[in-house]
Amino acid sequence: MITLNINTKNYEVDVDPNTPLLWVLRDHINLVGTKYGCGVAQCGACVVHLNGDAVRSCVTKVSRAAGQQVVTIEGLSASNDHPLQKAWMELDVPQCGYCQAGQIMSAAVLLRENPNPTDEDIDNAMEGNICRCGTYLRIQKAIHLAAEMQRKGQ
C-alpha cells in the first residue's frame, strides 16, 4: 500500500511502486485531467506538481510521490479560478484542449516563481509542452494576462 496526498486528499493505493504516477492518477484514483501524450517526458501533457515542482508524471514513479504533496489540474484551484484558468478562458486558448492541463500546470510553477515573466522566461518554461494544434501564441498571451491578474490580486 502506498499513501498519496493528492489535491490535499489522502489516497491508499495498492500498486507496483514502479508504476508511473500518471497511471495511478488516471487508472486508480480516477483523476483523468492529467494526460498521457508520450510516456517519455517529451510532451508535457502529464505535468503535475510534486511538492510544488512541475514533474512529468509519466516518468515519475509513484513511490517517489508517497507521502508527498501532489497537485493535479483538478486541484489547481477550488472553483476554476486560478488566474491561469481565468486567462485561458478569457483568451479562448484551447483548440482540441488535450495538452492544456499540462500547459497550465507548467505555467503555474513559472508564475509562482516568477510573477512577472518576460517573453523569454515563458519560452523557456513552456518549451517542454507540445501543443499540436498550435495554440502557443495564445498560451503566451494568457500567461502574461494571468501574471497581470495575479499582480492585481484577481
Add this chain to the structure above:
Amino acid sequence: MKSSALASGGLMISFSWLSSFKGPGLSGDSDLPDLPEQWHELTGYIKITPDNVVKIYNPNPEFGQNVMTTLPMIIAEELDADWQQVVVEMGPHDSVKLGPQFTGGSNSTRMYWKPLREAGAAARHMLLDAASQTWNVPIEELTTKAGMVMHGKSGKSGKYGDFAAKAATLVIPKGIKQKDPKEFTVVRHSKKNVEAAKIVSGKPLFGLDYKHEGMLIAMIEHPPSFGMKLKNFDATQTLQMPGIKNVFSLKLYEDGFELAGFDTRTFNDLLVVVGNTTWEVMNARKKLKVEWELVVETKETINNFGRKQEVVIPAGLPSSEEQHKQMQAKAKEPAALLRKDGDPETAFSNAAQILERTYNAPFLAHNCMEPMNFFAHVTDEKALLVGPLQAPGWTEPTLAKILHLPPEKIEIQMTRMGGGFGLRAYGHYLCEVALISKKIKAPVKLIYTREDDMTYGIYRPMYTATYRAALDANKNLTAIHVKGGGIPENAVHANRFPAGTVDNYLAEGWQLPSNITIGAFRAPRSNFAAAAEQSFLDELAEQMGKDPIEFRLELLKRGKENPVGKNNEYDADRYAGVLKLVREKSGWGKPENRKYSRGVAAYFCHNSYAAHVVDILMKDGKPYVERVFSAIDCGIVVNPDAAANMVEGAVIDGIGNSFYGKLSHKNGAAEQQNFHNYRMIRHSEAPASIEVHFVQNDIDPTGLGEPPFPPVFGAVANALYRSTGKRHYNQPFMDALLQQNNEPDNSTERAVDKKTDKANKKKAF
C-alpha cells in the same frame, strides 16, 4: 418531420426534411469521390425548458475546430435565442436526425450552415405561432429578441419557455425566411468555447478519459515494420505478469473482405494483450516473444463510396532512401495526362529560357496529442462504442459487417478528440476494439501508446513534383508544365491555379504503390502541391523580374478576364482578394519591413482562399518566423475569434511541419517512434505575432480547417530563400540546416530536448 411534447412540458423539436445543399465530399481533394449530392434528411435538435434554457445538440464530432460552439451559434442565431441561456451538448450518432456527422474536408460549418439555419428559423416560427395563439394576436405583429417574444401594440412579452409546451404541439414549418446577414447578432460575434471551463479544469472529455464499469485495457503489439505480419508468439511470461487477463491473436478482416474507403488498416493479424490497467499491459507487452514473418504481395478490393478498385499491396521492407530513388526513376517515365491547354510542347521547344525545379516531401505522421484509443462493449445482441473519431457513419457499416450485428444495434458515442487532422477518419481502431470486446466478452478500451500511434502508418503520402516554365525572349511566360507523383498517389491538382491563366499548360501525374499505409492529412495533397507550386511561382517571378504578389495578380487578372481551358476550380476574384488584403495588411514593400526576410504564398483548397506573408529573422543562428500576416476568404465567419485561433494554429502547424516534419523508414521500420526523435514545433519557435484578417463578404461559409495550412509551406520556403540565400526544395527545410550545423535531424535520436532540460533542471524529473 415530427415534434413531441416532453413529459416535463418542455419542447423538443426534431427537424427532418429535404435540404438542398450540396453534398460535402472531401472537396474533390485526392481521389476520393464525392459523397452523395443530396442529404435527404437533416435534423437539428433543440430543447427548450419552461425556465427558458435552450439546449442545442452539436451534431458534428469536435476535434478542436470548435464546432461545439460554432454550430450551435448558427441555430441560436435564427432561433433568436439568448446565447447566455444556451446549453450545448454533444449529439448522439444519429444521421437521420442529425445529418452527415463527419469532421473532415473543412466541411463542418459549410455543410451544416443551411440546415441549422433552417432548423433555428423553423423553431422560432413555432414559438411565434404559439404566442400568437396564446395572445390572440396576428403572428405578423410579433417580434423576437434574445429568447423573448414581444407584441409591440399591446406591450406584451414572454419568454420562449412560456410558449414551449404549446409550440411542441404544432407542425414544424418549412421554408421559413431566414435573417439577412445584416441582422446577425450571434453569428459574426465571437463566442467563447463552451467547453473551455471543462478543459482548463481537467474534466473527463476525451476518449482516453472514458470509464466504464468492469472495463479492461487492451493493447496491440504491431509488427516492427511494414511488410511484416505475425507468425507465432509465446505469451507465457506475459501471462505471468500482474494484472494480465489474456493474450491472443485476432484477425481484423476476414480474407476477401471488401474494404470501404475509410477501412484502411496497416496490419490485419493482431496480437492482443488484455489486462486490468494501462501500465500493467504496457509492461507485460515487453515480455512477449514474437516471431514475425514477411508478407507476400497481396490484393485488396476497396469500395470507395460505390467505386470499386483492386489494389495491389507490394511485399518488401521499404526504406525511404530507396523509395526516393524509385520516385526519381518513375518521374522520368511517361505519366497520365491530367490536363492540357494550348500547345505546351511547341511553347517549350520555342522557349528562350526554361526554368525547371523539383520539389520533394516525406511522409508525415499526424501525431494527435491524444493517441488512438476507443472503448467497446460488444455482446451477442448489441455493441456500445465510445471514443474519439471523425466520422462514425463511415465506420458503422464496417462494424455491422464484422460484428454481424444490424447497424441499429450499434451505438457509437463521440467524445471530444485530442486532435484528428484526418487520422481519426480511419476507424480501424474501433473495429479492433470491437472484435477484442466480442472475443473477451467484456467492456474494454484499446489504447495505442505514442509509439504504436506514430509507427502505425496512415501517413501523409510521400510526394515529388517537377515544375517547368517557358519564357520567351522578352521574359514573357508562355507555358507551364507540372508533373508530379507520390507514394501512393499523384501530387497534382490539375485544375487549380495557375491552370487557366497560362495559354499553354500541361499537367501530368503518376503514382507508386507501397505497403506503407497513407491517409488524409490536413488538406490532403494540397499541403504538398501548395508548397511546390508557390515556391516555384516565387522563383519564376524572380526570374521574370516581377514582384511575387504582382505576378500572381497579373495571372489571376488573365484568369478572370480571359480564362484558358475549362474546369478551372477557383474563383479568380476571391483568390486575388486574399493576395491584395495580405499585401495591404503586411505593409508589403514598405521600407520599415526591410529587416525581415519576407515570403508570400496563396492557395485555394477546400472551397476557401488563404494568403500569408511570413517574416523571418535569424535567432540564435537559425531562421525564426517572427511574424505572419494571414488573409483568408472563407465566406461568412461564424465565430471570428475561434476562426482566428484555427488560422493561427494552421500557421504554426505549417511552420512546424515544413521545418521539421518527417517520418522516414529503414527496412520497413519507422525511424521515428516518439517525440524524442520526431521533432515538433515548440513554444519558443511559434511566431511572436500572427495577424489574421478575414475578407468581409456575405458568401455562405466555405470552410476553414484546412485552407490556411497549405500555403504556409510555400510562404516559409520563399522567406527562407530571402533569409538564407538558398532555395529550399526538399521538406523538411531544416534538415539541410541542421546537418550543416552538425545537429541531429529527425532521423537521428535526440536524447532529450535541450531547452526542456534546461528549463526544468531544477525540477524533479
